[in-house]
Amino acid sequence: MEFLRPATWDEALAAKAEYPTALPISGGTDVMVEMNFDVHRPSAILDLNRITELTEWTNDGSVVRLGASVPYARIIDELSGPLPGLALAAHTVGSPQIRNRGGVGGNLGGASPAGDAHPALLAAGRDVFVEAASVRGTRMIPIDEFYVGVKRNSLAADELIRAVHIPVADGPQQFSKIGTRNAMVIAVCAFGFALHPKNGTVGTGIGSAAPTPRRAVEAEEYLQGVLAERGLWESGDLLGAEVIQKFGELVKAAASPIDDVRGTADYRRHSLAVMARRTLTWCWNDYSKQIRSAA
Amino acid sequence: MSTRTIQGQKNLQNINQASKDGIGGSPLRPDGNLKVKGEFAYSSDMWHEDMLWGMALRSPHPRANILSVDISEALKVPGVYAVLTHEDIPGSKYYGLEIQDQPALAIDKVRYHGEAIALVAADHPETARRAVKKIKVEYEVLTPIVTEEQCLDPETHGYVHEPHEYKSHGYGNICHEQKLVSGLGVTDEVRALADVIVSGDYEVGMQDQAFLGPESGLAVPAEDGGIDLYIATQWLHVDRQQMAPVLDLPEEKVRLTLAGVGGAFGGREDLSMQIHACLLAQHTGKPVKIVYSRDESFFGHVHRHPAKMHYEHGATRDGKLVFADCRIVLDGGAYASASPAVVGNAASLGHGPYVIPNVKMHAIALYSNNPSCGAMRGFGAVQAAFGYETQMDRLAAALGMDPVELRQLNAMAEGDFMPTGQQIDSPAPVAELLQRVKDMPLPPPLDTEHLDVRQIPGALSNTSHGEGIVRGVGYSVGIKNVGFSEGFDDYSTARVRLEVIGGEPVAMVHTAMAEVGQGGVTVHAQIARTELGVEQVTIHPANTEVGSAGSTSASRQTYMTGGAVKLAAEAVKRALIEKGRRRYGWTHHDITLVGGKVVSESAGPLVSMVDLLGDEAIDLTREHHHRPTVPFDKETGQGFGHVQYTFCANRAVVDVDVELGLVKVVELTAVQDVGKALNPLSVVGQIQGGCTQALGLAVMEEIIVRDGKVRNASFTDYLIPTILDTPPIPVEILELPDPHAPYGLRGVGEAPTVSATPSIVAAIRNATGLALNRIPVRPEHLTTERPGEL
Numbered sequence A: 001m002e003f004l005r006p007a008t009w010d011e012a013l014a015a016k017a018e019y020p021t022a023l024p025i026s027g028g029t030d031v032m033v034e035m036n037f038d039v040h041r042p043s044a045i046l047d048l049n050r051i052t053e054l055t056e057w058t059n060d061g062s063v064v065r066l067g068a069s070v071p072y073a074r075i076i077d078e079l080s081g082p083l084p085g086l087a088l089a090a091h092t093v094g095s096p097q098i099r100n101r102g103g104v105g106g107n108l109g110g111a112s113p114a115g116d117a118h119p120a121l122l123a124a125g126r127d128v129f130v131e132a133a134s135v136r137g138t139r140m141i142p143i144d145e146f147y148v149g150v151k152r153n154s155l156a157a158d159e160l161i162r163a164v165h166i167p168v169a170d171g172p173q174q175f176s177k178i179g180t181r182n183a184m185v186i187a188v189c190a191f192g193f194a195l196h197p198k199n200g201t202v203g204t205g206i207g208s209a210a211p212t213p214r215r216a217v218e219a220e221e222y223l224q225g226v227l228a229e230r231g232l233w234e235s236g237d238l239l240g241a242e243v244i245q246k247f248g249e250l251v252k253a254a255a256s257p258i259d260d261v262r263g264t265a266d267y268r269r270h271s272l273a274v275m276a277r278r279t280l281t282w283c284w285n286d287y288s289k290q291i292r293s294a295a
Numbered sequence B: 001m002s003t004r005t006i007q008g009q010k011n012l013q014n015i016n017q018a019s020k021d022g023i024g025g026s027p028l029r030p031d032g033n034l035k036v037k038g039e040f041a042y043s044s045d046m047w048h049e050d051m052l053w054g055m056a057l058r059s060p061h062p063r064a065n066i067l068s069v070d071i072s073e074a075l076k077v078p079g080v081y082a083v084l085t086h087e088d089i090p091g092s093k094y095y096g097l098e099i100q101d102q103p104a105l106a107i108d109k110v111r112y113h114g115e116a117i118a119l120v121a122a123d124h125p126e127t128a129r130r131a132v133k134k135i136k137v138e139y140e141v142l143t144p145i146v147t148e149e150q151c152l153d154p155e156t157h158g159y160v161h162e163p164h165e166y167k168s169h170g171y172g173n174i175c176h177e178q179k180l181v182s183g184l185g186v187t188d189e190v191r192a193l194a195d196v197i198v199s200g201d202y203e204v205g206m207q208d209q210a211f212l213g214p215e216s217g218l219a220v221p222a223e224d225g226g227i228d229l230y231i232a233t234q235w236l237h238v239d240r241q242q243m244a245p246v247l248d249l250p251e252e253k254v255r256l257t258l259a260g261v262g263g264a265f266g267g268r269e270d271l272s273m274q275i276h277a278c279l280l281a282q283h284t285g286k287p288v289k290i291v292y293s294r295d296e297s298f299f300g301h302v303h304r305h306p307a308k309m310h311y312e313h314g315a316t317r318d319g320k321l322v323f324a325d326c327r328i329v330l331d332g333g334a335y336a337s338a339s340p341a342v343v344g345n346a347a348s349l350g351h352g353p354y355v356i357p358n359v360k361m362h363a364i365a366l367y368s369n370n371p372s373c374g375a376m377r378g379f380g381a382v383q384a385a386f387g388y389e390t391q392m393d394r395l396a397a398a399l400g401m402d403p404v405e406l407r408q409l410n411a412m413a414e415g416d417f418m419p420t421g422q423q424i425d426s427p428a429p430v431a432e433l434l435q436r437v438k439d440m441p442l443p444p445p446l447d448t449e450h451l452d453v454r455q456i457p458g459a460l461s462n463t464s465h466g467e468g469i470v471r472g473v474g475y476s477v478g479i480k481n482v483g484f485s486e487g488f489d490d491y492s493t494a495r496v497r498l499e500v501i502g503g504e505p506v507a508m509v510h511t512a513m514a515e516v517g518q519g520g521v522t523v524h525a526q527i528a529r530t531e532l533g534v535e536q537v538t539i540h541p542a543n544t545e546v547g548s549a550g551s552t553s554a555s556r557q558t559y560m561t562g563g564a565v566k567l568a569a570e571a572v573k574r575a576l577i578e579k580g581r582r583r584y585g586w587t588h589h590d591i592t593l594v595g596g597k598v599v600s601e602s603a604g605p606l607v608s609m610v611d612l613l614g615d616e617a618i619d620l621t622r623e624h625h626h627r628p629t630v631p632f633d634k635e636t637g638q639g640f641g642h643v644q645y646t647f648c649a650n651r652a653v654v655d656v657d658v659e660l661g662l663v664k665v666v667e668l669t670a671v672q673d674v675g676k677a678l679n680p681l682s683v684v685g686q687i688q689g690g691c692t693q694a695l696g697l698a699v700m701e702e703i704i705v706r707d708g709k710v711r712n713a714s715f716t717d718y719l720i721p722t723i724l725d726t727p728p729i730p731v732e733i734l735e736l737p738d739p740h741a742p743y744g745l746r747g748v749g750e751a752p753t754v755s756a757t758p759s760i761v762a763a764i765r766n767a768t769g770l771a772l773n774r775i776p777v778r779p780e781h782l783t784t785e786r787p788g789e790l
């Protein structure tokens, strides 16, 4: 097995072009486990840990450009203001050790339907982009086009993830995850939710309840419609139990889960509806408080 | 050994620090700091110059005929030294704890998913792994026999073992069976005596011991043609007894030394890689190390028997039990392992610590193509306790009684009779334990004003900000036997040596006891200090140079090997005093050993041990046998079958998110009678550990098997409690001495594992109103099940 250790991003791209089957390794919290379980026998490993720019982030006030290897622990400490949904999701990942090593680039690279970053990224809006690069150039892949199948993403063989571009939150965001124990657990299912008052949209993300992470499109459209028609963005008035209930049902309907060792399909649907109702309620309560205090 | 080796020479060093702590003190464990710092040498850390790595090829099918095994490609891999199948076994091809029904390597058929078929030894684990993949096995895959219905209808579904192969007393696909009848049994006339009858069907999933140190060991061929095996096990001598015939060696040429054990809980009572490593070492003439990976470990040891149970209880209007009837079906999987003993415990303890005038019981263990099940902490008693304790709550509800009072009303006490006819002849404070656990202060209610997410079920994953959470409280009590039962003489041996080293009297304790983390070596040193009046004690590494210490299981080691250390130390003490009498002509009758001196209670110090011993060492070995027991009668279950009983009562307080089905155990209180706490700190640790393992069974731990295949052989999906799942566990200890036991002590380790699970499920029922007849309780059970009748 080759072990490639590029010192710069350009060297990394060149290496990936030369060895398209090389397996990138960042935090290694997925890669090393899978090698240990003999899932992978890569011909080469491409170690990204010498490329320090991957562990940096910038914020221009409207968009955060999050380096692929910024570990979850730093997302929690440094970015819970601009990226509250992602920071909440980061909080639920594994254990302190895993959060010190693992990051969003690795979560996207693995593209597991159970990855916790995905629902938060989807909920953060349609303007989330994965910055993918190769010797051929850079592509900005919309998050909605990134996940293409179970543990498959839309990266080309010669591409690497450099960063993720995520709009700075302009409203409350939440993330909830179900596990069968109280810590260190892979999601049975998860849900991300965000209010985007600036453009009058809402964002959703469903984890572990379909072959890929996905958005609850009808639920988003329904809620956007209600908020616009009733002038709720402006008034911040109560949503009412019926709206919350309906939103939950639509989120549930958007999932296509299976029965597996972690949980049943029925339970996943049920709990998604509960999480959808709760996260909507929390976000809306925060939002109306903001509106009222501004008034 | 002359060559360079790593075997964990440091593991016992800290015990050599002088201490004044005799029994009743709480000196710290020698392995504690080392383990926390990562310096403890586990069996998987061993290394030997020139050693090879062994690896097994395992069956992907739960049931198949093996048509052919082609090892030729594997042998061609550079770095491979040997590829072995059952044909290469020099001696007997079968082994087993109680029944020798398991082939060391599969012969013509496989009976469970993960059964070992062939072995490879290579110069590197990666080479071995590659070679294993090159072994070609042609299978004729058969439909596995996995359900109770399939097992009990062999005419239609076939036999796991052909009837002519049976080595047990079983028949059909039944590995072992035990019936029990007492009083009038349970007939329609008896039923008519009850005012209220409750019945229920209960199910217990397959729990795993989930020890953190995977199976591992190092086999070193010796010049005399024998083998030295360094091994993490629970019982050195029974390993040897099973290994020697397969290796075709006399027992004395199979020498075992205990290596650092990373947890056991019953899962190391059976052999795993022992024979395999030795066969490869014999064949190659080189040291061979085998270390299982985590997933292989899930296939490499037996699990807790899953159980299906039917219970029926009848009582008078005022709550007195009239009868109890029970049928327990345990799935023993492909090979017998400890199934007979598990059945014996389930049958004899399966009605709980209650006085019941009329009893019927039928317990069986099946042979199936599921993973083999055997010993795990509290076996037989754990499964049954979930059944009978649920029944007690149901009965209390049906009678409109307080569940604790109902239990107390029927609680057994010293002098009462077990359904086996055995009289309880030492304290059995069942009602008192319940009272004490009930009287302990309750934790404060959930503080919804200042929510701490760590206190809420699921809230570290942000599932609730206080919504949907309901508190529940549940109680339970359980009974477990201590030591091996049904006529088994599981004696222990101890050697104690007293000599002067560096101007101080030093005692050395040598046993074959497997220290698996229970703190046995600490207790041995305490016993030696108490009996011999010395501060310096060293512990000899456990090995087969001394006689058997029996198994580190059945809560028996402090009782049995601790008892042997006591006997040997007392013998050394007598010999020393006798030496003094001969030398000095003492006539005192009140001589004892204190503070390194021989002391007469009336006349004061007589002589220092240093002076009395001089250059001489006193070195004596003693065996400790518990009082004899007898097998249970096959049909009536009657007999003095158990050595000692132990009881624990629990109260669980849980918060349940009733909308999401998530559970957080808020507090798990335990009150247990331990006879005498030789090391109170260790005792509390055992009780808390036992409670935590019980919590795992209550709400998360299960090996999921579908059509005979294990679906979650990893710690990603086999979940054990984390620190955030483990609540405060207040423990109250009673010390009511058992006159038959050394120091009056009672085995500690298993009782809380038996009793705590039902209290947690009772608390969840209390919060949700659901029936919950199956454990582990999973979130989907709490959100889809209809409220049951309680």
Ligand SMILES: Cc1cc2nc3c(=O)[nH]c(=O)nc-3n(C[C@H](O)[C@H](O)[C@H](O)COP(=O)(O)OP(=O)(O)OC[C@H]3O[C@@H](n4cnc5c(N)ncnc54)[C@H](O)[C@@H]3O)c2cc1C
Pocket (backbone or CB within 6 Å): A023, A024, A025, A026, A027, A028, A029, A030, A031, A032, A033, A048, A068, A069, A092, A093, A094, A095, A098, A101, A102, A103, A104, A105, A106, A107, A108, A109, A110, A114, A115, A116, A117, A159, A160, A161, A162, A184, A185, A186, A187
């Ligand atoms: C004990 C434990 C607990 C865990 N708990 C959780 C959990 O709760 N939630 C969760 O979501 N995950 C969990 N994980 C999985 C893992 O930690 C996460 O998926 C993490 O985000 C992976 O990041 P990493 O940097 O370690 O990735 P790596 O292991 O380095 O890589 C993961 C994948 O991404 C690819 N990759 C990495 N970087 C790049 C890049 N720059 N460009 C292209 N491809 C790349 C790799 O080739 C590989 O396919 C857990 C893992 C462990 C071991």
